[in-house]
Amino acid sequence: MNLASTIFLAFAMSTDAFAAAVGKGATLHKPRIREALKTGVIFGVIEALTPLVGWALGRAAAQYVTAWDHWIAFGLLFLLGARMIREGLSNPGHEEEKPNSHSFWVLALTGFATSIDAMAVGAGLAFIDVDIFSTAATIGFATMLMVTIGVMVGRVVGATIGKRAEIVGGLILIGVGSVILAEHLGYLS
Template sequence: MSWFEIFLTGVGLSMDAFAVSIGKGLSMKTFNKATALTCGLWFGIFQALMPLAGFMLGFRFQGVIRSIDHWIAFVLLALIGGNMIREALSGEDEEASDAVDVKTMFILAVATSIDALAVGITYAFLNVRIAPAVCLIGVTTFVIATGGVAVGHLFGKKYEQRAEIFGGVILVAIGLKILLEHLFFGG
């Protein structure tokens, strides 16, 4: 898996955090850099920790399911991406609150990073160098989530649905690429 693909995965995974960050920005009467950076840190850290945890789980069971790893990667990424697209099209709102307290941010960070756990499992099967990958995903999410607070403050809910759909499409496309590479090119 190339660094560009890992970056795109990070972009796709960060779309839930971006949507929640937009909600944070919507609730702000005036833009607050500290709030934007705090949201970015919470989401970035959890988006980095969850694939690491998934990688550790996947690595442990790698020998058992090596022959079907490409199917697992495809199914997990397609389900995650498809769910993101479904949620965006259904109009379900992410829960967001004005507070940037530890309890609220912990819940939001965990909720928006569950998908990254599954991605980490696929990384174990693909033998991705996990330390640089999770750093890239974490930094990407930090930047996107921090920007999401600003976007939310400036533009409101106008682009929230498009961001979710875009993230879902990226994850499904990467899953399909992994499957096709393995089936047709022995990747």
């Protein structure tokens, strides 16, 4: 795989993480670049590790990961999104009540949910001549960059939609999960 293909793959793998990051950024009270970078690093590390895990599992586990990755991602993102929507509806939410940051575990779970498909990609890469470590690092870096930008975009969106940011963020996560599921089931080509 050449450098251009690796970079294209990396940015393609990070689009769902970008969308989730916009939702995460929208739910925060004016997130700063430090929070955006923290979120980007967490997502990027996870997105870099999952293809390595998939690659290590190789052919034996590829059929199982591929068979279930979209359902797992959908389920996790749906639950996280539903939780955000419930919180947005139960708390009419005053701007000052928005958190300044998300917990590590919420970010890690969201990052994992958006990167499960990278495990299947890693398993597929085990069968071609590719430097998996540089490919995984490129995927991780692209995700870090896209998520950092996504959180800052979410800041603008959050300021525009005000107290409904939590609901919109939840809808974005459910939407990302639904797109992942629809793509893998063949409804989107």
